Amino acid sequence: MAANPPQRKRIISDQEAENISRVEELAYEIKVSEVMTSELISFSPEIKMYEVLEVFRQKRISGAPIVSPLGDLIGIISMEDLIRCLIDKDLDSAINKYMTTNLFTILPTDPVIEASKKFVSTNFGRLPVVDKDQKLVGMITKGDINRGLLRALETDYQEEEIRKYRASHLFEDIESDRTSLILRYQIQQGDFDIGGQASSNIKRALIRLGASKQIARRCGIAIYEAEMNLIIHTTEGGVLRVEIEPHQISIDAYDYGPGIKDVGLAMKPGYSTASDAVREMGFGAGMGLVNISRCVDQMKLESVWGKGSRLKMRLFLDSEHKNKESENQKS
Amino acid sequence: MNLDELVKIVDGNVLTDLFNKNEVILGGCGADLMSDVLASIEPGAILLTGLCNPQVIRTAQMADVAAVVLVRGKIPPETTIDLANDEEIPLITSPFGMFELCGRLYKAGLPSLEKSVADQSDCGCE
Numbered sequence: 001m002a003a004n005p006p007q008r009k010r011i012i013s014d015q016e017a018e019n020i021s022r023v024e025e026l027a028y029e030i031k032v033s034e035v036m037t038s039e040l041i042s043f044s045p046e047i048k049m050y051e052v053l054e055v056f057r058q059k060r061i062s063g064a065p066i067v068s069p070l071g072d073l074i075g076i077i078s079m080e081d082l083i084r085c086l087i088d089k090d091l092d093s094a095i096n097k098y099m100t101t102n103l104f105t106i107l108p109t110d111p112v113i114e115a116s117k118k119f120v121s122t123n124f125g126r127l128p129v130v131d132k133d134q135k136l137v138g139m140i141t142k143g144d145i146n147r148g149l150l151r152a153l154e155t156d157y158q159e160e161e162i163r164k165y166r167a168s169h170l171f172e173d174i175e176s177d178r179t180s181l182i183l184r185y186q187i188q189q190g191d192f193d194i195g196g197q198a199s200s201n202i203k204r205a206l207i208r209l210g211a212s213k214q215i216a217r218r219c220g221i222a223i224y225e226a227e228m229n230l231i232i233h234t235t236e237g238g239v240l241r242v243e244i245e246p247h248q249i250s251i252d253a254y255d256y257g258p259g260i261k262d263v264g265l266a267m268k269p270g271y272s273t274a275s276d277a278v279r280e281m282g283f284g285a286g287m288g289l290v291n292i293s294r295c296v297d298q299m300k301l302e303s304v305w306g307k308g309s310r311l312k313m314r315l316f317l318d319s320e321h322k323n324k325e326s327e328n329q330k331s
Numbered sequence: 332m333n334l335d336e337l338v339k340i341v342d343g344n345v346l347t348d349l350f351n352k353n354e355v356i357l358g359g360c361g362a363d364l365m366s367d368v369l370a371s372i373e374p375g376a377i378l379l380t381g382l383c384n385p386q387v388i389r390t391a392q393m394a395d396v397a398a399v400v401l402v403r404g405k406i407p408p409e410t411t412i413d414l415a416n417d418e419e420i421p422l423i424t425s426p427f428g429m430f431e432l433c434g435r436l437y438k439a440g441l442p443s444l445e446k447s448v449a450d451q452s453d454c455g456c457e
């Protein structure tokens with residue numbers, strides 16, 4: 001066991017600790033074996049209490065298991081036991097007079113939440129970890145659990161941060177006159193179960209590339225509506241193509257049929273040719289294109305009946321560019 | 332209102348593994364038409380709906396919905412629950428109907444996060 005860490009000014013109470021949710025999840029995921037101390041200082045049952053005192057002092061520990069020559073766990077000796085012994089001025093007696101034999105143990109395969117529960121219910125500071133043959137394999141303290149959880153949280157956080165960092169530097173690290181990243185997704189007609197998967201991946205990619213939440217949300221909604229259109233209305237599906245540049249995001253949703261008979265009518269709020277089955281799924285109310293137009297800065301729908309449709313959308317990422325474009329459109 | 336309080340008010344049953352009871356819910360939106368949700372909901376809201384298909388979760392994810400409550404005790408197909416777990420969107424089922432649920436939550440102080448049609452010139456993200 002490591003030396004006691006220096007006392008911190010603010011100690012998180014059990015009450016507060018209860019409110020940390022990712023920690024709660026991790027407490028179920030992480031096994032006792034991952035956080036326990038397995039290099040143990042243990043005592044044999046014949047040892048005297050003054051020897052215990054010496055070991056506690058030298059190794060700066062506050063408790064240790066007592067193990068038989070065969071490796072079976074017999075008891076636990078803690079600082080409290082040692083204090084009782086000191087009060088009795090009885091340091092010459094054997095360890096078995098003061099050790100605790102009423103033991104609560106835990107399996108190495110248990111999640112750490114089980115250990116936490118036992119700490120709360122027993123008020124003990126440490127638990128021996130024994131395998132299913134009752135052999136001692138380690139010790140676990142509240143400190144071990146906290147350190148394990150913090151380590152796991154850090155790893156979690158770092159993994160996503162590293163992904164974000166790498167992605168967001170993509171445009172800075174590559175030199176060219178104009179750099180863009182193109183994402184393509186094949187969308188199957190009628191495949192409602194995985195409908196939205198492409199949009200979901202695009203939204204995640206944008207966040208990793210450093211897009212703001214608002215931009216990611218606007219893009220996500222527009223692309224999702226376009227993706228559902230490809231699933232609902234095409235004869236054989238279509239393609240989503242997203243081109244990401246530092247100053248803009250251009251999205252193309254195109255298909256090979258059947259095309260739209262009257263583009264003007266299709267753009268009208270409330271107009272839809274969707275089937276009842278599609279309406280039952282919460283779509284096909286003729287709001288898709290209207291929603292898209294609200295979310296993007298530019299939108300253009302071209303279609304030839306019998307051939308196919310192409311919906312072009314564009315979002316500007318720098319406001320300067322956005323203003324210039326809208327002025328151009330006016331003139 | 333946090334998610335834990337909300338679950339109590341709607342007498343809800345949480346269907347997903349991940350559930351952050353301290354997550355703050357900013358308001359609510361009730362609709363069965365996903366395009367209406369995409370058009371009107373503001374980020375951080377709870378979505379009350381009678382639809383159970385995976386598209387509800389996709390919609391929630393795109394629109395930054397904090398959690399989804401299924402009305403009238405509906406139990407969604409596995410694919411919906413799996414997707415909710417994957418995308419970390421809490422999914423709750425409540426025995427009450429849409430009107431009752433909206434009423435309970437509104438009375439408990441949860442504001443509406445549905446924009447009216449008049450207020451829809453852009454998607455409200457900024």
